[in-house]
Amino acid sequence: MDLCHVPATREKGWYLALMAPNVKGPNYAWLDPSRLYCHPQGLQDCVADLLQPFQGDAIDMVAGIDAMGFILGAAAAATLQKGFLAIRKAGHLCVQTVAQPYSDYSGREKVMEVRTDAISPGVAAICMENSEGGKWIQEHYKCSHCVPPRLQPRFDQHQFGWD
Template identity: 40%
Template sequence: MTHDKGPRDDRWYFSLMAPNTKGDKFAWLDPTSIYINGKAYHDLLDDLCADLDTDEIDVVAGLDAMGFVLAAGIAARIGRGFLPIRKAGKLCVDTDSSTMTNYSGKTQNMEMRLPAFAPGTRVLLVDQWVETGGTMQGAVQLVEQQKGVVAGMVAVVIEDNDATAEYRRRYKCVTAIQPGTEWQRQANAQYLESFKTYKPEMAFPV
């Protein structure tokens, strides 16, 4: 996809991501502070869309819950529909389900409406963050159960580990934090230098 904003290598909005203040039972950081600020949220969406090959995507699937925020934004920008992949027990129609274990060690079921698309449909999987890759695995399974094709994966970051290395080998992965960068190194270490100067006010809408 083309874009008209010139080089997009500063990714200034990463420093708006908030550190965990609640302890081990929660994710180590909160990217949702980016979404509060219009310029940050739209620059993030622009950066993600700039690296997508839209001709290869039939529908954009968002993973419950925060994946919806990015997936719907991307779907609107690239002119595709939005398919929710939900945590179990929410959809009031027939569903397929899969089981996954995420970064918290919790095992959960995920559901997708049945049927959601015709065989061969190319589905872009979008989540907010990929840590262990467990949640993405549940989504891949749901798409493949209905004979869809995973058209790629999108997230703010995909942390580096064996499972995510396999995703990078198999699928086109588009992330705002780019592999091999200092930001990626800090994300893998689950501590950002920007936490030292982070203030919630930095993300306030202006």
């Protein structure tokens, strides 16, 4: 898709075609969303779609996970006129934190940290895949994503077509 092109009819998820497939191997995420972030209308529509299920909800803050989550999280926070909380890789915060181990997209064990002085209970999540972790998140938290149902099986299998 041309970086400047905006379809005449903008269906939910139209901007997903802006993402590029991984060409560097298993140590990288299967998709690169940076071209979507560069597209003004694509980014705006993506954030609007992600926030739609939370219309009317009392939102105090938006959090995003290091590093790509910083971009959509900060955009969502700015749209909502709320603050943004960065959930960082272990060792990057110089304040009191809570740590959580996890496995990343390549199966590597890692630890994420979040500062303890900025949050209180109550979580919602944006989750793109119906992976084991994604299903757990969806069962435990209010979730949103921007993948249309017809494309979900392709995202789950990490096979999104670029025409």
